[in-house]
Structure formats: C-alpha cells, structure tokens
Amino acid sequence: KKIKVGLMFGGRSGEHEVSLKSAASIAKTFNKDKYEIIPIGIAKDGKWYAPIDISGIENFSQFINTENQVTILPYPNENKLINIKDNTVVSKLDIVFPVLHGTFGEDGTIQGLLDLANIPYVGSGVLGSSVGMDKIAMKDIFAQHDLSQVKYIGVLRSEIERDIEKVIGEIRDYLEFPLFVKPANLGSSVGISKANSVLELKESLIEAGKYDRKIIIEEGLNVREIEVSVLGNDNPIVSLPGEVIPSNEFYDYKAKYIDNSSTLNIPAKIDEKVIYKIQELAKRAFLALDCAGLARVDFFICKDIGEIYLNEINTLPGFTSISMYPKLFEVTGIMMADLLENLISLGFARCDEKN
Ligand code: ADP
Ligand code: MG
Ligand code: MG
Secondary structure, X not given: OOEEEEEEEEOOOOOHHHHHHHHHHHHHHXXXXXXXXXXXXXXXXXXXXXXXXXXXXXXXXXXXXXXXXXXXXXXXXXXXXXXXXXXXXXXXXXXXXXXXXXXXXXXXXXXXXXXXXXXXXXXXXXXXXXXXXXXXXXXXHHHHOOOOOOOEEEXXXXXXXXXXXXXXXXXXXXXXXXXXXXXXXXXXXXXXXXXXXXXXXXHHHHHHXXXXXXXXXXXXXXXXXXXXXXXXXXXXXXXXXXXXXXXXXXXXXXXXXXXXXXXXXXXXXXXXXXXXXXXXXHHHHHHHOOOOEEEEEEEEEEOOOOOEEEEEEEOOOOOOOOOHHHHHHHHHOOOHHHHHHHHHHHHHHHHHHHO
C-alpha cells in the first residue's frame, strides 16, 4: 500500500512563490511506486484548496497557475481541510510535508495544527520551527549555547515609532557601521537592508518595520557565505558545505530569485578542518533549537580573519532541484528521491516518539 503524503504548498507569506517551486520539484521527485502525493494548496489569502476526490490526480503542475497563486483544478474544496469529521482529504493522509517557507508555515503554526490533529509531518516541531523563524529568539538561544555570531541587537517597531533617535543612539553605542537591518520573522532577504550611515539606518529601520513588529540589527562583515544541509532527528548528519557568491552587494531577494546570476559553489572550496568545524557547529545549532528532519544552517566566514560565525538556521529551506539543500546532499551521496524517503521516515519516527 502506498504512503499518502499531503504536500502543503503556497501559503500566506512573502515566500509564497518560492514554495510553489519547491513543492513542484518535490512532487516530481517522490518515488510514485511508494508514495501517493496529495497536493494541498494554501492561497495568499489563506484559503485552503485540496482535492475531494484524490484518485486520479497525477499532474501536480495543474495546481499551480501562472500568476503564482494557488489554484486547484479540477476539484475546488475551500476551507475543508481542518474539518476532519468530513470525509475530506486530511483523514486520508498518512503524513504531511509542509513545503511552506516563511510565516504561517515555517514558523510552527502549521506544525501546531498538525500536532492537534495528530497527523505526522516532515520537519521540525512547533518549538524548533518558531524559534528558527524569529532571528532574535534564535540568536539568543545560540548565544546561550556559546555559538559564535556577529554582534546584534533586537528592537521593537513600537520603540522606533515612539523615539527613533533614541533607538539609533542605542544601536550606535553598541554596533559599528555597516549594519544589517532585518525584520525578525522573515526569510528570502525580504525587508533586509544594509545601512552605511545614520540616515540609511533610519530608512532601514522604517523599511524593516513594515514587515514585522520585531527588528534585528547586526554588524555587517565582509564575509564568505557557507551553508550546510542537516538531515536527522536526535542524531543528525550534515552534508558537505556549499558557498553562495551573491550577484548583488549582498544575498538579497533579487540575487536569490530574480537575477539568476548568483553562483552556488557545490561543494565549497574550503579547508577540510574548516569543513569539519562547520559541520560540528551545524549539528550543535540544529540540536540547540530542537530541530527535526531537515534544516539548512548558514554560516559566515570572515574574509579578513577567517573567523566562523553562525548566521541562521532555515527549518524549511528552498527545495527546488537546483536549491542548496538537496544539491548539498547530492554531492554528499544522497540523491533527492532518497532524501525525501528519509524525511518521511524521520517524520514518522518523531511522531511515534511524541505519542
Ligand atoms: P534571510 O533569512 O532572509 O536569508 P539572512 O540573515 O540570511 O536573512 O540575511 C540575508 C543576506 O544578507 C545574507 O545571505 C547575507 O548576504 C547578508 N547578510 C545578512 N547579515 C549579514 C551580516 N551581519 N554581515 C554581512 N552580510 C550579511
Ligand atoms: Mg532565513
Ligand atoms: Mg539567509
């Protein structure tokens, strides 16, 4: 009997479009002899679309229209998913793979819903997901675990609205330009800017405040960007590292998804000792946040002094066939179809452990 995998995609986040691409490549790669893929789309307005009749759905791409909004053809079934008393799709699922990046998906909200419904799922639980999403909470926990990071401060939008000069004064007392200003709960570089002056800092704070009520400000360094993929639950394995060479001044949204000219060096050309250090740090970071299943852990290596800094963890990293996460495992010797199979097993194992 085939395992029925509910593939959730789209979602109410700035990373909706990225999710469509990830989900499409995951749907294509799953071994169809073993798994039946049931698409569950979440539109930008939060409406859920799932097929009532799951037999005969083969062409996943039908579910994604050209305007990058989720649509479902030919069985629209709005808002039915959480109504598990009906004979709807959820009661027929063995496991869910939430391929949702960013808010309302990568942040513990879907994970909480699935826990409530007692449905196994791929990836981190509520805690790992939500802490991994909030850059301030994440960095505070990493600091507690003595993981080396760049200097940072968190501020609230309400403090900026009350007295921006005071906030800027506090930032300048503690941090040196250039600064990176980021919404705390986002990804894909949305809302992030680099500030080289007080004026730019002011603008950056206001810009980041459009996306989140919490903002993080970090010292900007001249860095190489190194990433590794993690797979496992309590005893995870770590891939070889890859390096991102952004096409812009930093790895912003445009460099990630629009220009298509950022270079990914897979694997990265770095010293074996440094690789080992990074892999150990990635494992510690993953366990510090109580992550599960998968994560991509991103590092900076300072170009001047060679120091390694942990940047962030992404609990639902981009998953297209050319994304860093699956590519890094490919060069480490795990092909994407096997990777997906592992993720499903890890999801079941974690659910068994909880119950
Ligand atoms: P996101 O979760 O949106 O990917 P990141 O914290 O990874 O946010 O920041 C996005 C990009 O901005 C990084 O990949 C890097 O290019 C640049 N960046 C962020 N913080 C720093 C920093 N402290 N120093 C140098 N570059 C940075
Ligand atoms: Mg991120
Ligand atoms: Mg990042």
